[in-house]
Amino acid sequence: MYAGFAETPPTREELGAAIATGGLAGSCWDLPDPDDPDDPDREEAEAALARARAAAARYAAHYGLDTPETVDDLVTLLVAAGVLLETPGPAGTVLSPVRPVPRPGDVFPLDDTERQALADLERRHTHGRGTAAVIGLFTPRGVRLTEITTSQGRLARAIGQDTEHARQCVLQLIEDGDLTATADVTTLAGHNVFRLHRDQQDPDPYPAAIRHRTEAGPTRTGLPESP
Structure with missing residues (x-):
């Protein structure tokens, strides 16, 4: 997530611009290609996406949030879960990972x-x-x-x-x-x-x-x- 930000932690906007088309407003999901309806792996990809969305909805509900749809939504969830920290910096509020990184079961309700x-x-x-x-x-x-x-x-x-x-x-x-x-x-x-x-x-x-x-x-x- 922090490739290219080794020396200076990114702001939300910088992170969004680096990892998704559309920046923070871009989708946080790896969506099937709408221009390739005959993709033989499409059905499997759509089923995996549905499972991932259901899990994300469960994680978000644990913190009183809606299912993440955008990069900004995902960052908000990770901050709420204590995976990322938002702290004031010279260029604005910056993001940094919590150290040590918490185990998934410690921050999300896993099935x-x-x-x-x-x-x-x-x-x-x-x-x-x-x-x-x-x-x-x-x-x-x-x-x-x-x-x-x-x-x-x-x-x-x-x-x-x-x-x-x-x-x-x-x-x-x-x-x-x-x-x-x-x-x-x-x-x-x-x-x-x-x-x-x-x-x-x-x-x-x-x-x-x-x-x-x-x-x-x-x-x-x-x-x-x-x-």
Whole structure:
């Protein structure tokens, strides 16, 4: 939100001009292109937009506000929620983020689905680098392996984390379908040996836990395998 304002916090007007056509009066929603009614993803995009509007209406009502429609409405909601601060500055009232940034559940009334999605996102963020490091063990010196024999303790030493963190990384990879294990990892002691298997038919070198999407298509973050 603050790209281009690294040194001086923006006013509402400056922020609006930077992030939306129409400035503060511009829509805060990513609306489907009205000139492309045959877009195959249009129905899915409209359904996602409806869900987002419903959630925003719930958040806004929590602070006695109407559903945000414009950038100015959205800024007002974020200020009311304590996510942004408005403070007097030389050029007028400026916006700055609250530090530390509050968790969504601390400022908005999340439903069960949103709470679960947030928990999954936080878990993936916590274990993203570790899961990539575990996948990297299948390509020692550039040689692709389909199976490794290991233990929680060995994995922990290999990825530079403790045993429980290594366990959670493996469980994440199993849940996402990147790996299978010959034992129930949830109950194994740190010294117990087991085997991990990876299907090398999948050409994607990144574990699903660190895959993300952007409007331009799939992108990856983390540590890829060696080619």
